Amino acid sequence: MSKPVTIIMIEDDEGHARLIERNIRRSGVNNEIKPFTNGTDAVNYLFGTDGSGLPHKGEALLILLDLNLPDMTGIDILRRVKENKYLKCAPVVVLTTTDDSQEIKRCYELGCNVYITKPVNYESFANAIRQLGLFFSVIQVPQAAP
């Protein structure tokens, strides 16, 4: 990786965020993780104040996205990311409690790369996140379009 990948974690539940971060670290991923607890902050960060997404030009980003956010649905963020010319290459991992097949289908249609349901069973949860971490450590993330 020419430039270290930044992991953007959009997760309203701080407990979940902590558990996810811990388990990703346990799998040996040491990339920077930027946590956001609400949609607005995340959107502001991702697309900048002008909403163009220009600030992240040339950066490698990986987005971990929860669908149930207090101020907007993750699906809106997903759509905007995939419509933005700088950000559309960034892999988006939807990590949510919803296992509704309609929702899953919709996310993939909008261009999400991975959809993971958070298992309640912690063993499975930790396992899933660790595997995700391992996955992060091997996948190639493109830089945002110049």
Place this chain on the structure above:
Amino acid sequence: MAVTPAKSSRNAFGQIILLAAGLVVLTVISATSVYLVNKAREDAGWVLHSLEVENEISLAQLQMRRAESSQRGFLLTSRPEFRTAFEEAASQLSPSFERLKALTIDNPYQRERLQQMIPQTNQRMEQLRHGIELTLANRQTEAAEIARQEAGRDAMGQIRDLASEMRGEEDRLFAARTASADASQSLSASITSIGSGLVVVFAGLSIFLVRRSSRARDDAEAQLRDTNLNLESMVEERTGDLREANEEIQRFAYIVSHDLRSPLVNIMGFTSELEELRGDIFKRIATLSRPDEAPPPATEESAAVVEPLLDGPDKQLSQDFTEALGFIKSSIGKMDRLISAILNLTREGRREFQPVPVAMRDLIENIASTMAHQASEADAQIRVEPLPDIVSDRLALEQIFSNLIDNALKYLKPGVPGDIAIRGRRKLGFSIYEITDNGRGIDPKDHQRIFDLFRRAGTQDRPGQGIGLAHVRALVRRLGGTMSVSSELNTGSTFTVTLPATWTGINRDKQA
């Protein structure tokens, strides 16, 4: 227009009164008419009677005149024809008087006249006959002399006066009787016309009342129709409200169960983290409490697995810790299963059903074969009898019957080989299916309870959340059917599912 019962009954009463009055009037008219007609006939009879009397008087006078003139003829000519004519007229006189007697028997005045007239007439006839006898004895001059004397006595004039008196009396009676007959006739005519007028008036009133009440009825009918329409729209509105409420409950259940899951992940996650921490803490306690002993030569992995050696109070502490964590974890597991069940239920509630023709026997046999393993473990047999086919949602039917058969297998009586039978029949457009087992049965007081969400009955020795039957009943309802159970403890149970033979895809909640 609202017709009050009191008013309508008053109307009806008025009509009855009118009809009764009409009937009474008609009867009175008829009776009076009959009476008057009889009276008129009687009067006419009396009129006729008077005429007869007059006629008879005239006849009697005529015969007398005839006798007189015949006698005169004989006196002059002595021809026998005149004598014969005289005798003939004389013989006619007495029956004529007899008839007059009979006719005037009711009238003393006439009788008196008649009593005077008859002897005078008889006497006159005797004189006439005497004249004839004198002539026969060739004493014509004597006879002519007598005749001349008699003419002077004017016997004939007295008789004529009497006759005309009688005739006058009869004329008076005739006039009176005619007047009476006229009076009865005109009375009859006027009564008939008054009665007819009354009947016409009553009929008019009746028609008016009938028309008024029929108008009232029309109005009431229109009102009823309006009310019906209103009622329908009200029912529609309520149904809509209920449907909305139902959908809201489903959304609510979905959101709640979904949102409950998030904190649950945290609780579970940090509990597990705590568990890990616990391992670390007690390991440290173990090392610290025995500083003199060498730490056990454990690798990083085995440290978490191998329980550190602890002394009495520390060991107790560790055990309490483990117990607490165990309760927390098992409770979380249970809660998670409940939430998943609610989620599944709401998801089922939102699924669109598709009616398709389903061969029920194949469907049930498929379910039975997927449960063959379970059945053989429970030492049970599943008998599928011929079943009526149905048009309904296949997936829903599969869920209904696999739940019911699964329950039957799950709650068999221990130690008794299970016997589960699926029967079916068709009745009035409905297909009725029965799943009968010889299992442990259900106490009648629990028959309602078993259909409630999260409620179970009997010995709680089988895994389950109390979802199955609630789910089954919800499905059956959505398919437009009903279900019931009949069971006694220890005698097995029969679940009856009644479904429309041809489901059109409109369930009871979505009608209208």
